[in-house]
Amino acid sequence: MSLQRVAAPAAAVGELLAAYRPGSAFFSSADGAVLGEGELTVAHSLDGVADTLAAVTTPDRVRPIAIGAVPFDARSPARLVVPETVRYAVPSEGRGAADNGQARHPLQGQWRIRAVPEPTAHVRAVERGLKLLADATPGTAQLRKLVLARCLRLSRDEPVDVAQLLGNLARRDPHGFTFAVDLPRHTPDHRYDADLPRTLVGASPELLVAKRAGQAVAQPLAGSAPRSADSATDQRRAADLLASAKDRHEHALTVEAVATGLRPFCRQLRVPPEPELVKTATMWHLATRVTGELHDPATSSAELARALHPTPAICGTPTEAARDTITDIEPFDRGFYAGAVGYCDAAGDGEWVVAIRCAEVAGGNIDLFAGGGIVPESDPESELAETSAKLRTLLLALGLDQSL
Template identity: 40%
Template structure:
């Protein structure tokens, strides 16, 4: 079965008094997030929450207490329906980039998407591109990781690389977001304002969506590049669906999620076999997961922190994989490979994995892409896969990955 993201936004979830005409929505006025579930745009900042989310899964922990306190303060100050939004880094021991905005506007994604136009001619020329690490070093990283997985010290690790870009002049973030949305119409689009610049992207991967007691997740692991010819494209999708290496990588992810979710659920459904999900450039192995929480106090952010980082972005066992990432990768991921989304005071919310993304500051952009490494991984293939993923957001600048 082939899956694609569908715009089936439930009308009963929207406060009609807060739904704005799409002409008034700006993707760069503050936090911006589009989803088939709910889409929002914010203005202003009531309070920031930079506390690390290392214990964010613990409902009685310091982080969750700080979240509840922030919601209470916002309501007392006259914010009627406070929402906590922003990003949490890959390493939850690092500061969070979360805040409660002064104003939140919900809007219909379908109508907004219909009004979006390409803006490539408004983006500046790229004058320099630098790969970090370069190909030889990245392939050696993969070879080292394969050797360790072969020794059974860990089952999987996700290794990433960056592409650093400089442009001829300052980047218009509004034009950039419009181009990203145009080139990736089925992604979860996001803009997160930072102290300097912003985090932008179009993630294909839902980590956790919760409404009431019900939740959903859609992990992706295992991918292959799409082809322009329909017959070759179909053959590529079948190759992925029958790939022992990719199905093994995907099973590690779904079983890891089963282990952490089981004790917090009254009901949990994880299909035994993955399906295909398509984006503009890639086929992914995908498993739609749904369940019902056991405790009414559970919220979207506590579940997201319970899952993050999943084996799809880190590896398994988690601690061993994270230590190897710190040892091999020549950079700090910071917000890359983290999560981005929102949670309201009633516990509803949605969080996606921070991939197909970049940070923008003045005339500089950093792009991020990773690949899951298991015992059968090929260094050359993983280099190619990360290049294909980087090309998704590179297209926002009118370029293809070389």
């Protein structure tokens, strides 16, 4: 077994982006970027990360990391790779300049597109969800929030160039969390040839949890509005979102769950009473930054991610009832969409984000996903529009400027 080596810090995030090749693992945040190459060993759950890292840690080995993804249903296997070589980059100056236009390098080719479910069926699914939120079933926990998603299956004859897609995503959302990590080759429904590598690629705005220097940080998002190219309209939408009782309710349920999940690990937890606005190139969101001092500074980011995932931002409240309802209603398997993606080192430091604004790529197939939180005050047509707006993160990075 070879040693995990850490190469000298790269000059810029752009260099690591340029070095990404299929099979490597890339993750970037406002703090910089990490690129893992090769495969020393693999952990199949967040639980297994500490032991896997301990097994490869020796006095002469520099802090190993595990990097990869956990599926939406955490009972299914994750893929968290301990790479042979790890390179880090510090944030670069140029990274602040967002490229809000079309993808600079559109992926050429003729796409076949299939919506699963069809848009009208998604509206009906939301109506069904609303009915479940309104009905109390004796003996079962009352659903308070449910997140329903839809999927766009795109395919073409030529394989998707993941490096190009990753570069486009990083340029459009330079302040987001951009990632490309390989997944287990088999999908539960064996939809693709098992020989095809599968990659999760995306640009998530949502920090599930980060841990560094004995501190835990989470930034749940919930409550959304599409951006507008017209700046007055854009500002009005942001102000309306911040004032919306429905969105604040949806947001509060998520913050409450994240605070409850972190509290047992923290001696001091700060939860701001009011949400703030965050934006991506395509969306406005309500956000709350929750920070805590850990009782035990050695608590690992993987352990914290395990305690928090799945949050009501992508599942619902209460968790199990929402997860079962999602399985019943959604006509596709979420796979790694709405899972978690990130890395953790042997000291437990690391960052995990919610796997949204992402796609699963296998050869010439790319599945895009987007969902939205539903509370009793939600409107089905607006929910459909919200998923269409969220899908634009990936569609624009592919060079497809169309509403689907």
